[in-house]
Amino acid sequence: MRITTFMIAFFLLATPIITAQNKSITIADIWKPNVNTFRTERLQALHSMANGKEYAVQNFDNNTRVASVDIYNYESGEKVRTAVSTAEIEGLDYFIAYEFSADEQKVLLSTQIKSIFRRSTLGEYYVYDLLSRKLTKVSDDLIQEPTFSPDGTKIAYGKNNNLYVFDIDRNETNQFTFDGKKNSIINGITDWVYEEEFGFVRAFDWSADGKRIAYIRFDETNVPEFSMDVYGDKLYQTQTVFKYPKAGEENAKVSLHVYSLGEALTGTNVVQTKQISFGNIDPYYIPRIAWSKDPNILSIQTLNRNQNDLVLVFYNASTNKVSQPLRDRDQAYVDVTDNLTFLEDNSFIWTSEKDGWNHIYHYNKDGSLKKQVTSGKWEVTEYYGYDAASNRIFYQSTENGSINRGIYAIDISGKNKTPLAVDAGSNNADFSADFTYFINTFSDTTTPWRYTLHNAKDGKLIKTLKDNETLKTLYNSYKVSPKEFFTLPINGEDLNGYMIKPLDFDPTKKYPLFMYQYSGPGSQSVKNSWNSSNDMWFQMLAQEGYIVVCIDPRGTGLKGRDFKKITQKELGKYEVIDQIAAAEKLGKREYIDADRIGIFGWSYGGFMASNCLFQGADTFKMAIAVAPVTSWRFYDTIYTERYMLTPQVNPGGYDRNSPLSHVEKLKGDLLLVHGSADDNVHVQNSTRLVEALVQANKQFTYFNYPDKNHGIYGGNTRYHLYTMMTNYIKEKL
Template sequence: MSIRKAGALILFLLVGAVYAQQKQITLEEIYDGTFRMQYLDRLHSMNNGKEYAVLNTDRNTGTKTLDVYSYKTGDKVSTLINSGEIEGLDYFIGYTLSDDESKALLSTNLRSIYRRSSLGVYYVYDLDSKKLTKVADEAIQEPTFSPDASKVAYGLNNNLFVKDLKTGTTTQVTIDGAKNKIINGITDWVYEEEFAFVRAFDWNADGTKLAYIRFDETEVPEFSMDVFGKELYPSQDVFKYPKAGETNATVSLHIYDLEDQNTKEVDLSGFQNYYIPRLEWTPDADVLAVQTTNRKQNDVNLLFVDGASAKAKLILSDTDDAYVDITDNLTFLDENEFLWTSEKDGWNHIYHYDQDGKLINQVTKGPWEVTSYYGYDAKNKRVFYQSSENGSINRGVYSVKLNGSDKKALSADSGTNSANFSTDFTYYINSFSDASTPYVFTLHSAKDGKLIRKIKDNQALKDQFSEYVISEKEFFTLSINGEELNAYMIKPKDFDASKKYPVFMTQYSGPGSQSVANSWGGGNDYWFQMLAQDGYIIVCVDPRGTGLKGRDFKKMTQNELGKYEVEDQIAAAQALGQRPYIDADRIGIWGWSYGGFMASNCIFQGADTFKMAIAVAPVTSWRFYDTIYTERYMTTPQENASGYDENSPISHVDKLKGKYLLVHGSADDNVHVQNTMRLIEALVQANKQFDWAIYPDKNHGIYGGNTRLHLYTKMTNFIKDNL
């Protein structure tokens, strides 16, 4: 044996020995908290701009403390709240400080309603007097301090109430609230899910008025779900859910004057007013800003409403041939000048307008996307934002002058950077992660991005991971259907290019989404590492219609959800199958929700490409899904029947050849189990064999107790048996 060969053999044996000594990730570890991450929980910048508050939990005693730290030194300055020292309160879950930081709203006994909404028992805690006041005896929704912290407005039984903290009296603002009929100040199901907000009321700057949206759901069709529970007879949950093409709630805008206790309705008849997706008072106590849009959601109006007369004026109209995204980026400057984000030049950017809606200038520009807007420093006239200008799979933090000049890269290392700025924009806390680095929290100067100190780095988790068999996540692009699609691959740690491996493709593929991102992945990434340990190559491809590559790339799937994305996933699988180390006869695909819709379509329409597929909680026909989301991308079924039906998995069941697992939660209020049941019936009538599982009383997330462990064990076994 030559010396070179002997050396190579020794190296191989050493590598093999090290590999053998490393641990294998297990499903039990993924879901029992073994890989727990450290975060800064409920981070809040204090008004002085020098300190920040973080909610801490003592895991031994269960005590919650709201502790204040110095930005500059990191030292703890004080403890604002200690649940162990509050008489009459054993614990609290979350907090909200009043604008003047004199009081805190503490939440207890929270019970989830839908994705973002909850009912809870709330207390006001006076930080000076240490006095504790219960807001209401019942479980309430969205309690919110008035600007001077003298009152709290909240929702209860579909009505709005205001509690005066000085007198202890409670005033009922609305009286017509009724379940499945009228909602005042709290969004209905579809607004909550698709416009991403729950509190549909807002205080004006001096606390004299409340603006709120009223939802009349009377004509909205009802959806019912059986709740099996533990009793002899099941119960039923009935709620209003407008499916594509059906009737939505009729919305109206109102202003309540606390002094004279009168309510005025705002006349919106002269504007696009089918939806009211945002409302907020400007810094001027007499001017309410409201965003409205048409049913197609391709014409968004920004209105200014006079608080006294309740008369509305059109300030800005943002239009698009496809749709206009609703965001929370609207920011008011002096004299009600404002900043607004728009895709009107083909990429999402920041624009500066005067109080009459006249464009002053485009603040950011370039072939990249502003992904988060952080705020405006009025003293230095600088705008802070996050963008993809350091690469579409990365995120960097930047600042720029209001006039668009003097741009600075503050935190733009390859990976994902996200910032939380101090109130006066002196500092920011940056959270950084990449595909191999769990979250690192560092303090920086907002002036130039200079590192001041490290706060938390999750080094313990990184060290823990070094004991396991972990493979690198490799990023690359695939030339598919005229586009360069972002992708990543995870190979087995002992990958041998002379062998052939099965491929398990993961994807979501929904409009504007991104699955291929240079960030720490969490739960599913641990699962993918576990599958790589077992000899699978994991691949993810973001197809046409996903985000961060400009308006045209994202919106090309308009009216055809499931057409181009499916073409791209099938073509990507076929291209991967050409690689010498990939077994083209052993390619599988999976996805959840939109990803389940895609996985189903791929195994049906790509029957000769995919050997197996798993679909969890899939949409199987967009006719079954809600109005706001579906019509944004597809218009109505009445207008676009072919787009709905030709791209529905139900229309392609006769093509199934491979192994298919279909999973759903029976209490999924979002993507109803009806989707799966209708697909099951179609597969049965086509005499196609497949596997399926229903998780009783589980929602769209399919979790609780051992549910996730059971689900991922089932999916893992299905992969091993069929791929």
């Protein structure tokens, strides 16, 4: 082979770069407690102030141990004042989070936060008056989801499955639901399955004038219970018991109620709480409620059990009547979002996949379509809001490629689209309250999060706020390889993928292939963004001589409705077919050892990893399955039935694609890992798989982490887990 002058010059330039990358990434760098070598600096708890000229950030000084909420000027980027400082507040040593009242004269500060499930917490809360400098404790008990009334004079919150209103000035508390009972009745706070699958905890909302509170009531009486032993360090274990509806079982019965504060305050005998009647609309699920700008109009989103018929309902509190302005249907399912936005004329913004891609629509208040605002074979991935002054909508999308995210503005008429931040990579915007500015958070595979201030009119860069250049320099001093993006033609689709090769990659050698995937409905693992902790681990494996590949199969997201929803009623069918086909196609490359292919995944990815090892027994040599679903019969109603219907209706879909149905095919090595206190994917999944493998006389390795939940973390746990997985890969692959 003839070496050109250009190639000689390239090698001369490249050599010092490669030799400079002399440090090896270790598991301790990634996962050892209190090490966190690759920690990124962030703008913590960013909040745009109402004047549109300033923003707030939560800070903590490690030297003085002072927590603060500091106010910065958008234009200059300089700090202009401190709104809250624990150094100036007697009786408050720290706080974890903050929330301003609408008039920004008070701040709600949270302390003593205790996690319940994934999103829900109990906490101790204080109101700090910025004018009087007075600190007021909301409740002597730990409470849930406190939030200001629109005028900032009251706090509504949940406690022991009931709802309360705290009057700040009077220092008085009024309880307005009384039937709350653990594992029976919940008022205003979501049950486990709503929290996990509809993604919210606060199931109550203030009306615009602060005179009413709407709330969802959950009757869990007939929902089956699930229990978990918690072993702890005592002589006897304890037991956690909670309501968990598995696929096909009974859900909580939900009803919607409106409580009138005005009637309570005047002391009249008028009924203070009314239950909303939906007429001929079936509110099997109520995944969203929100008052409109009109204090009499409450918006409600309802879903049928199959989740393919979403109805937007308006309730008029003054007439006690409901209307149905919009219905969104799909042969598979309809996604629930938080994008509903009311304009001053009570027309509204909505997002939908009804044309085959997720786009923005503008409707009249009666539900008649005014305009489809965006269109094209790409997805709107975030809706940021509408600016009445400029008549523009701001959004994030995949217009610059499905693995990238760009920020755009467009007239509500659908004209005059303006790209604001569209560099290849991931752009995410936080707009000022008046949409004058936005702070863009950008990253790609080689650039840690970079925070920059821009003019929202045209996207012009004003100032860099934080760039993580120190981390970037540190990262580049390690033996890191580029993440190479590619598409792989499989079963009629070009699947997105990335590959990480050893830094000293030699195409004449053969390398073992380690595949990572998640593969869940609508998900995306192949994306052009800064490295996660797993990415750092993959770089470490590349250092050890492995090629790491990730493929997003059919059923994943951001490539249109049909690509995503092909897996309907058959979770684990097409995704497994695609992963096996991808492994076989990659195994034909000269530099990949087809006899040494492994696969790894967590949760849905664990379901996939075990399935691929069993069904692709002649393709995969080993698999690591962490916290896997092994039968969708064991998983919750809302998630599972969205994609599979009930097992009573679709038994074949549940059983054909379950790893439990394919254990006899196992030839390779399996490492199975689960946390015993996993409230999400119950350890029942792994114990059933263990039993099936034992009865099939298949050898495997199983490791159980006592009292650890779905995330399997805490103390030294992640360090131990990733050490174990690394050793297993080195031994088996």
